Ligand SMILES: [Ca+2]
């Protein structure tokens with residue numbers, strides 16, 4: 797099991813945040829591939845939750861976005877083409893929708909924090925790994941999920957043929 801050593805907090809010894817993130821990704825990848833989705837989601841949340849209050853604030857999400865950008869700029873060339881295009885698509889969607897709007901779309905109780913329940917409000921987790929759950933139309937309310945992307949919703953709907 798991972799420790800909370802790897803989180804997005806600025807002080808991680810002398811290691812640049814994108815290096816720490818690179819280590820984290822290598823550790824979490826097999827877990828997310830093979831373990832039940834909840835384990836993967838919990839670890840990802842723990843990573844983003846720099847102040848350890850169990851919730852994700854907008855500034856924690858903005859910090860994470862910067863780390864991910866630095867990480868893909870530094871390591872992106874070594875990724876397989878499929879991973880690289882997935883990352884670019886993800887960054888495009890987040891940038892286009894706007895991180896703040898996206899945050900608000902998931903913050904169901906409007907308290908300025910994202911809980912795990914809010915992040916997963918369109919998804920029904922089971923014992924399968926996250927990738928399999930997300931590909932299962934019966935486990936994800938894709939229309940609800942797409943609607944959180946505001947003006948990008950119609951574009952996203954096209955990825956989800958019903
Ligand atoms: Ca937090």
Ligand SMILES: [Ca+2]
Nearest residue numbers: 903905907909
């Ligand atoms: Ca909330």
